Amino acid sequence: GESVGLHLPTLSVQEGDNSIINCAYSNSASDYFIWYKQESGKGPQFIIDIRSNMDKRQGQRVTVLLNKTVKHLSLQIAATQPGDSAVYFCAERPGGGADGLTFGKGTHLIIQP
């Protein structure tokens, strides 16, 4: 589970390289997962989602991988660009009839020129 009060972990990558951002989720009954991107001074924006009956989903330059065995979610960004610099959050929906989203603590992605 996430830790309250810790500062965001940081991932620094070179422009043009691929980035992998990881997220460990807490609830094995969660049935839906989302990745959000939050740029400085803005609200989070949807990037990509995946249902629990899938283990991979691709978007434009992004891929989400889901490993339910170890409750792990990852976001892969291909050929990172300066505009990819942001904080990335994963979110899980508990499932079992419950609603609402629980967010991970986020990762700050920094793109080096």
Next chain:
Amino acid sequence: EAGVTQSPTHLIKTRGQQATLRCSPISGHTSVYWYQQALGLGLQFLLWYDEGEERNRGNFPPRFSGRQFPNYSSELNVNALELEDSALYLCATRRWGDGNTEAFFGQGTRLTVV
């Protein structure tokens, strides 16, 4: 189509005062979620409203409260403000019962308590 709108964008209050933050959902969205994001930290769930009812709340004291109006807009009230309440408060909305869809966020209200 208008997105989620929050007002005000910035709010400065003195310790002990009350703050009221507002959120207007996307048309057709009935669920409203409130989150607190302290500087440099992650999103902390505050409250969830749907169809005018409080459905769930996070681990926050009772001085954090809110309501949802018949038009599905929502208010977050924070009483007896403390310095630690300074944060970005984000509202997200979603269609009720449409569980496997993302929530859309507003730009947030930056609350500063001095």
